[in-house]
Amino acid sequence: MSAILVIAEHRRGVLRPVTLELVTAALAVREELRARVEIAIIGGGADALTPALSLEGVDELLLVPTPIDAFQPECHAAAGEALIAARRPRLVLIPHSVDGISYAPAIAATGGHGYASDVSALRCEGADIVATRSAYREKARVELDFPGRQTVVITVRPGSFLPATRAGGGMPVTTLAVPGVPLNSEHCGFIEPEPEADVDVSAAEFLVAVGRGIGEQAMTGEVAQLAGRMGATLACSRPIVDAGWLPKSRQIGQSGRTATNCRLYLALGISGAVQHLAGMKHVETVIAVNRDPDAAIFSVARFGLVADVAELVAELRALFP
Amino acid sequence: MRILVGVKQVLNLDEEFEMRGDGLDVDQDYCDRALNEWDDYALEEALRIRERGGGDIEVVAATVGGEEATAELRKCLAKGADRGVRVWDDCLRDCDGMMVAHVLAAIVRREDPALVLTGVQGADHGQAQTGVAVAALLGWPWAAVVRALEFSADAGEAIARRELEGGLEECIRIRCPAVLTIQVGINTPRYASLRGVTQAAGRPVDTPAFERLGIDAAAIASARASRVRRMYVPQKPRPRMIEGSVREQAAELAALIRDIRGDRR
Helix, strand or coil, X not given: CEEEEEECCEECCEECCHHHHHHHHHHHHHHHHCEEEEEEEECCCHHHHHHHHCECCCCEEEEECCCCCCCCHHXXXXXXXXXXXXXXXXXXXXXXXXXXXXXXXXXXXXXXXXEEEEEEEEEEECCEEEEEEEECCCCEEEEEECCCCCCEEEEECCCCCCCCCCECCCCCEEECCCCCCCCCEEEEEEECCCCCCCCCHHHCCEEEEECHHHCCCHHHHHHHHHHHHHCCEEXXXXXXXXXXXXXXXXXXXXXXXXXXXXXXXXXXXXXXXHHHHCCCCCCCEEEEEECCCCCHHHHHCCEEEECCHHHHHHHHHHHCC | CEEEEEECEEEEECCCCCECCCCCCECXXXXXXXXXXXXXXXXXXXXXXXXXXXXXXXXXXXXECCHHHXXXXXXXXXXXXXXXXXXXXXXXXXXXXXXXXXXXXXXXXXHCCCEXXXXXXXXXXXXXXXXXXXXXXXXXXXXXXXXXXXXXXCCCEEEEEEECHHHCEEEEEEECCEEEEECCCCCCCCCCCHHHHXXXXXXXXECCCHHHHCCCXXXXXXXXXXXXXXXXXXXXXXXEECCCCHHHHHHHHHHHHHHHHHHHC
């Protein structure tokens, strides 16, 4: 029987929730692949994570101790290679996260495995694994297969699968020793995000968020004033922070904050990069304004306006005196 | 000392585009071409290291692409890169990212730089694999998603900050030569000056054939890690569109916002 290997992600002793989404992805194709589902936890503190991963349908938990607790890409890649050598999995699932993309390509390159990244859907056709991912900035989609590859390594886009929740138990927990490798980089500590001095965008119920499409820095002031009159909190996408127009504490998205409490999200000139959508696509009512009628933001919006942001804001200011 | 920057020419689709006859890619007549945004930041970081470090650092921009990709190398030269390298072979038509990584690794072996910088991902497909795969093929240290960098040639190491999720960052120390993938926002890329554009015309772009890099088409073709079955335009959910003049749009939007907010009170 072949195997599907899920590599768990954890940071500072906490399981990252995307791991449970990978389990769902594995369970969805296990029967067609006639495969066992094995979850590997690489690194220190693995014992503490086993209860959260004792899920229905999981056949085995593999603990892979490493000399260091922090994520180290060479160490993770070597452990992944050793796991593949030991278990010969048909499919290896890794999160398409910052740490995931830091070692998954190395495993695939070193082992000569099949590889696809940022995959949002998986299926089997006969013995073939077919992976779906986006192309051309989300405007197209592509289906990939992996002829001639015994093992296929896939990084899975967070949010593509619902998290597995049904508790299981009684599966064997196996500790697997892997050979050490020389480590050429070392973790020197985490740097916490700057505390929100004046604002907590993740607490706001109504966000007005600006993106690159606002055109110029002066617009941030105008939109801030409008947001104030509407009773909304000003937020933004990443390019606005990179340009220095607004502080990092205002950023919604993967590397910023999540709009946890938001009920209404007005997106002005935000194209809708997947990293931004990760922080807001769950919001109940998204209203998107963009000049590009094909902007990806419209795919997560309930209401849409194709308009120039500056012109629209000028009109809105008259309506919210 | 040399810093090699791996760059990619990315394709931006026109508003109206069409698939190629075989259904495996878009028709390239419906695209324009640009330097990958992430690679622009990687180039800028290399140029800043050179400017801080004095005159004995050479910045080489390298790309895997056809004749049309020369335009992006010229842009890199105009911004200040010393030299360009472009490699192409017919076996790379419709290649995947792993094949590109094998070719780029061969370029790095030949150039023997002290540091390789490349963008975290391509703006077109966002595969986020080339830099890390190149490092693994070379057996070099690597770090991904770097958003601050201090490189010390003398110490043979770099201190870098990796950008993690949720605003968290990680500080690392890494031995060099290494491959670092660079995140947007690490710096503000410069524009090419008119003088730079003029000077770039005189700077060399080398186009070594596979043999000169010690690789062959069969080996590169066998590195393929995925095959395209089909490409298609997904049916995306569309929102209810608010139409009309901008004044009419604003009026309807204002009413909608008041309605949604009012319902909540």
